[in-house]
Amino acid sequence: MQLDSSYNVYRPGTALKDPITNELLGYEAIHVGDGKLVQEGEPASLFLTAANREILRGDRIIGVDVVDADGAFYPRSPEQQVDGHVIYLYDAISQVGAYQIVAVNLGEKDGIEKGHVLAIDRAGGLATDPYAREDQTKVVTLPNDHTADAIVFRVFNNLSYLFILDANRPVRNGDIVSSRE
Numbered sequence: 001m002q003l004d005s006s007y008n009v010y011r012p013g014t015a016l017k018d019p020i021t022n023e024l025l026g027y028e029a030i031h032v033g034d035g036k037l038v039q040e041g042e043p044a045s046l047f048l049t050a051a052n053r054e055i056l057r058g059d060r061i062i063g064v065d066v067v068d069a070d071g072a073f074y075p076r077s078p079e080q081q082v083d084g085h086v087i088y089l090y091d092a093i094s095q096v097g098a099y100q101i102v103a104v105n106l107g108e109k110d111g112i113e114k115g116h117v118l119a120i121d122r123a124g125g126l127a128t129d130p131y132a133r134e135d136q137t138k139v140v141t142l143p144n145d146h147t148a149d150a151i152v153f154r155v156f157n158n159l160s161y162l163f164i165l166d167a168n169r170p171v172r173n174g175d176i177v178s179s180r181e
Contacts, residue, residue: 006064007046009033009055016159018105019085019174025105025158028088032059073115075151078179082110086120086175087159095170099163102150104177107158114155118162120148121176122169147171 013028032053039045046061090101102120106112124142132138148167152160164171 003037003040005037007035007037007061008064009035009046009048009051009059009061011053011056011059014088016088016103018158019087020105023158025087025107026156028103029060032056034064035061073153075117076115078111078113078116078118080111080179082106082112082118082177082179084110084177086171086173086177089171089173090161095172096164097167097170098148098165100171102162102164102171104160104162105158106177107156107160109157112152112155112160114152116152116179117165118150118152118177119146119180120150120164120167120171121145121178122147122172123174123176144176145169147175150177 009032010029011032013030015027016025017023018025030053033048033051033055035046035048037044038047048055084104084106086102087105088103089096090103092100096102104118106118121144124144126139127142128138129136129140147169148164148171150162150164153163154161162177
């Protein structure tokens with residue numbers, strides 16, 4: 001810690017889990033404020049320069065993340081087929097739409113990179129066909145319904161954050177995320 005260094009203040013948030021395996025992928029970090037170190041030592045002193053929410057005991061102080069100077073990335077399809085699920089809606093309760101953020105259970109281990117464009121679909125359900133003949137199955141699987149397109153802007157080993165580019169229906173937790181050909 002050096003005097004005048006910048007820090008962010010975060011609150012531990014929701015545990016992000018894979019909906020299929022229940023594996024813990026990480027935790028949401030809720031940004032609550034910013035500050036500058038004004039006194040070194042144990043304990044050190046931080047002068048708060050901004051606060052988005054009330055800062056509470058237990059919030060974490062982390063050095064400002066140095067962002068890659070080349071923040072540009074180019075939209076493209078992943079090189080291989082990927083399939084995953086929406087696992088978290090950023091700053092929402094039950095659904096999001098265009099220009100909002102979601103987390104998905106796909107990451108570097110799946111070949112995901114910044115700039116990959118992915119499709120989000122609502123899973124097709126099962127329906128009973130009232131007109132099925134006796135020699136046909138009465139239960140049919142409906143196709144997935146395309147909901148939105150999104151671009152990857154932040155990637156970790158097991159999960160990624162996507163910015164929704166367009167949406168013709170609300171995106172929800174559990175929706176299917178895949179590459180399109």
